[in-house]
Amino acid sequence: MLSERRLEVLRAIVQDYVGTEEPVGSKALTERHSLGVSPATVRNDMAALEEEGFIAQPHTSAGRIPTDRGYRLFVDKLAGVKPLSGAERRAIQNFLDGAVDLDDVVGRTVRLLAQLTRQVAVVQYPSLTRSTVRHVELLSLAPARLMLVVITDTGRVEQRHVDCPAPFGDTALADLRARLNSRVAGRRFSDVPQLVQDLPESFETDDRGTVSTVLATLLETLVEETEERLMIGGTANLTRFGHDFPLVIRPVLEALEEQVVLLKLLGEAKDSGMTVRIGHENAHEGLNSTSVVSVGYGSGGEAVAKLGVVGPTRMDYPGTMGAVRAVARYVGQILAES
Amino acid sequence: MLSERRLEVLRAIVQDYVGTEEPVGSKALTERHSLGVSPATVRNDMAALEEEGFIAQPHTSAGRIPTDRGYRLFVDKLAGVKPLSGAERRAIQNFLDGAVDLDDVVGRTVRLLAQLTRQVAVVQYPSLTRSTVRHVELLSLAPARLMLVVITDTGRVEQRHVDCPAPFGDTALADLRARLNSRVAGRRFSDVPQLVQDLPESFETDDRGTVSTVLATLLETLVEETEERLMIGGTANLTRFGHDFPLVIRPVLEALEEQVVLLKLLGEAKDSGMTVRIGHENAHEGLNSTSVVSVGYGSGGEAVAKLGVVGPTRMDYPGTMGAVRAVARYVGQILAES
DNA sequence: AGCTGGCACTCTGCTGTGTTGAGTGCCAGG
DNA sequence: CCTGGCACTCAACACAGCAGAGTGCCAGCT
Numbered sequence: 001m002l003s004e005r006r007l008e009v010l011r012a013i014v015q016d017y018v019g020t021e022e023p024v025g026s027k028a029l030t031e032r033h034s035l036g037v038s039p040a041t042v043r044n045d046m047a048a049l050e051e052e053g054f055i056a057q058p059h060t061s062a063g064r065i066p067t068d069r070g071y072r073l074f075v076d077k078l079a080g081v082k083p084l085s086g087a088e089r090r091a092i093q094n095f096l097d098g099a100v101d102l103d104d105v106v107g108r109t110v111r112l113l114a115q116l117t118r119q120v121a122v123v124q125y126p127s128l129t130r131s132t133v134r135h136v137e138l139l140s141l142a143p144a145r146l147m148l149v150v151i152t153d154t155g156r157v158e159q160r161h162v163d164c165p166a167p168f169g170d171t172a173l174a175d176l177r178a179r180l181n182s183r184v185a186g187r188r189f190s191d192v193p194q195l196v197q198d199l200p201e202s203f204e205t206d207d208r209g210t211v212s213t214v215l216a217t218l219l220e221t222l223v224e225e226t227e228e229r230l231m232i233g234g235t236a237n238l239t240r241f242g243h244d245f246p247l248v249i250r251p252v253l254e255a256l257e258e259q260v261v262l263l264k265l266l267g268e269a270k271d272s273g274m275t276v277r278i279g280h281e282n283a284h285e286g287l288n289s290t291s292v293v294s295v296g297y298g299s300g301g302e303a304v305a306k307l308g309v310v311g312p313t314r315m316d317y318p319g320t321m322g323a324v325r326a327v328a329r330y331v332g333q334i335l336a337e338s
Numbered sequence: 339m340l341s342e343r344r345l346e347v348l349r350a351i352v353q354d355y356v357g358t359e360e361p362v363g364s365k366a367l368t369e370r371h372s373l374g375v376s377p378a379t380v381r382n383d384m385a386a387l388e389e390e391g392f393i394a395q396p397h398t399s400a401g402r403i404p405t406d407r408g409y410r411l412f413v414d415k416l417a418g419v420k421p422l423s424g425a426e427r428r429a430i431q432n433f434l435d436g437a438v439d440l441d442d443v444v445g446r447t448v449r450l451l452a453q454l455t456r457q458v459a460v461v462q463y464p465s466l467t468r469s470t471v472r473h474v475e476l477l478s479l480a481p482a483r484l485m486l487v488v489i490t491d492t493g494r495v496e497q498r499h500v501d502c503p504a505p506f507g508d509t510a511l512a513d514l515r516a517r518l519n520s521r522v523a524g525r526r527f528s529d530v531p532q533l534v535q536d537l538p539e540s541f542e543t544d545d546r547g548t549v550s551t552v553l554a555t556l557l558e559t560l561v562e563e564t565e566e567r568l569m570i571g572g573t574a575n576l577t578r579f580g581h582d583f584p585l586v587i588r589p590v591l592e593a594l595e596e597q598v599v600l601l602k603l604l605g606e607a608k609d610s611g612m613t614v615r616i617g618h619e620n621a622h623e624g625l626n627s628t629s630v631v632s633v634g635y636g637s638g639g640e641a642v643a644k645l646g647v648v649g650p651t652r653m654d655y656p657g658t659m660g661a662v663r664a665v666a667r668y669v670g671q672i673l674a675e676s
Numbered sequence: 677a678g679c680t681g682g683c684a685c686t687c688t689g690c691t692g693t694g695t696t697g698a699g700t701g702c703c704a705g706g
Numbered sequence: 707c708c709t710g711g712c713a714c715t716c717a718a719c720a721c722a723g724c725a726g727a728g729t730g731c732c733a734g735c736t
Binding site for chain 4: 366381386398399401
């Protein structure tokens with residue numbers, strides 16, 4: 001096991017490297033941190049830390065930089081979560097309070113997170129697996145063409161066109177609308193298929209085809225809705241990556257454009273509590289030199305979606321984690337209120 | 339005025355520079371293009387072109403690169419619009435045909451444009467200034483809480499919560515819904531304010547407050563809807579900017595994140611026909627080393643929104659213009675069909 | 677008048693060579 | 707177990723020399 005002081009040395013190395021972006025040597029370390037020992041001793045400690053794989057040297061006779069494993073130890077054992085200042089909290093509150101609808105909430109959250117952490121922010125839309133249908137609306141666009149609108153309790157609205165196999169009368173339409181709502185309003189997405197199963201039978205033979213088509217579209221819409229969507233922002237912060245960034249930035253941008261990749265990324269994180277994935281711990285290759293800090297958020301006790309940031313492994317973990325956690329809490333509050 | 343051959347020299351310089359990304363000299367030019375004259379002659383022409391400000395040398399004894407003004411002349415006089423290949427056209431068609439709703443159409447368009455041009459794509463959502471209201475829906479969420487849903491003919495759906503000053507009965511609600519729709523359905527946004535002006539008067543005194551509130555929210559929603567939104571994609575293509583890109587990429591990413599900036603950018607373009615803004619012609623400072631190629635698109639004859647790409651001034655203008663124009667056409671078709 | 681070959685000149689970019697300095701590992705002594 | 711000392715390594719920088727691409731200009735040719 002590593003001695004207390006060696007851990008302290010590792011902490012110092014991480015802090016300095018994060019600050020200066022340059023390999024840190026034994027002398028500089030003793031000067032900046034009062035470790036109470038000489039550079040030579042620190043050198044021995046460093047050798048041990050390197051032996052264990054927590055730090056590495058880019059080349060002989062250069063200082064050390066933390067490895068992914070070093071960062072891992074740092075966030076697990078050495079770093080706390082830095083709480084935000086009162087001013088920052090108030091700023092978050094104010095900024096989020098102005099949101100008018102769900103898109104706006106998510107949009108503001110992304111911008112907020114990006115600004116606060118100075119990194120790339122990713123916010124997943126509230127998931128709908130546990131959400132309920134608030135209302136279903138049916139409109140007639142043409143004799144054999146309907147529009148189906150589904151409104152969810154998280155404030156999402158989705159609409160689909162439906163081409164009917166046969167013309168569909170206004171009274172039948174009103175009938176279907178009423179019955180549909182009485183059955184599914186307030187129910188969970190997952191329950192809907194059962195609830196509407198026998199609906200076609202209660203209609204005239206002529207109309208059954210249309211009713212079935214409408215129901216099929218409804219179910220399809222709900223499934224699609226369950227697939228999470230997300231929003232990203234703060235990509236300009238990618239330029240803070242470091243000097244070698246031309247090589248690194250490309251795959252990151254590519255990964256960020258693929259929603260599937262990001263969803264998988266967030267999906268890999270724990271459902272509750274904060275998750276930090278460092279460098280190669282990320283499954284996606286392009287993100288091997290980035291770290292992802294994510295956390296679930298939700299309106300009630302349970303988390304309905306996740307949000308987080310993507311940045312260089314060389315990041316200020318305590319600060320970033322603090323910001324991510326704080327933002328998640330406030331967003332949860334906002335969602336609960338609306 | 340510039341002689342025919344000098345224009346030809348300029349064209350050759352632009353083409354070579356776009357291809358190689360390196361200053362092009364007189365000798366290389368005569369070798370690659372059969373201009374029928376010697377390097378010495380070309381040198382004289384180059385001197386003249388430089389005199390006029392169409393080309394410049396990064397430093398003495400280097401080749402020439404086109405200036406913004408040079409590119410301008412190139413696209414105005416020397417370059418055609420390169421039509422897409424049949425295969426490309428079919429690919430566009432297929433890809434866009436799969437779209438299920440407006441968001442999907444826009445999303446696919448962005449990806450398509452980015453891939454086709456290998457640049458950053460920007461697509462504005464169909465503008466609603468000329469669009470009409472298809473349907474207005476009112477739902478009761480709680481005794482004194484309503485939800486207002488507005489559906490437009492371009493397939494957009496927007497919803498707002500309305501807090502009523504007083505409880506509002508179901509019959510009054512149905513009444514309001516019916517009257518509202520009979521007045522505004524099929525009408526243009528701009529006409530709505532007039533059409534609903536006197537609506538509160540026809541209701542019971544108790545309900546007038548609520549009716550006014552609903553109307554106010556409706557008008558507000560329509561105004562907000564008129565403010566265009568947009569989607570961008572292909573930011574990974576920014577890495578193709580060139581060697582000096584760390585300096586350039588930052589302001590570009592920042593500009594791209596500010597929807598306002600992009601909207602202004604597209605707004606500056608002509609309503610009809612293709613617009614190419616080169617380098618410093620762009621008002622926004624961060625985009626001074628980029629060119630923006632944009633064009634209006636729409637379902638019918640008139641353009642309801644714009645789309646385009648942002649790339650380095652050193653871009654393949656004919657190809658880019660061809661792709662942008664083609665995509666705009668197909669999107670217009672898709673919108674017209676749905 | 678306009679084009680061409682020739683020539684002297686100017687730079688950037690590459691390569692090779694010291695030189696510097698931060699940083700290391702190791703060891704003997706406290 | 708810590709410390710000071712010492713020899714060693716190696717990236718980074720500066721400097722010089724060279725090669726090559728490119729230019730401008732001029733005298734001669736068509």
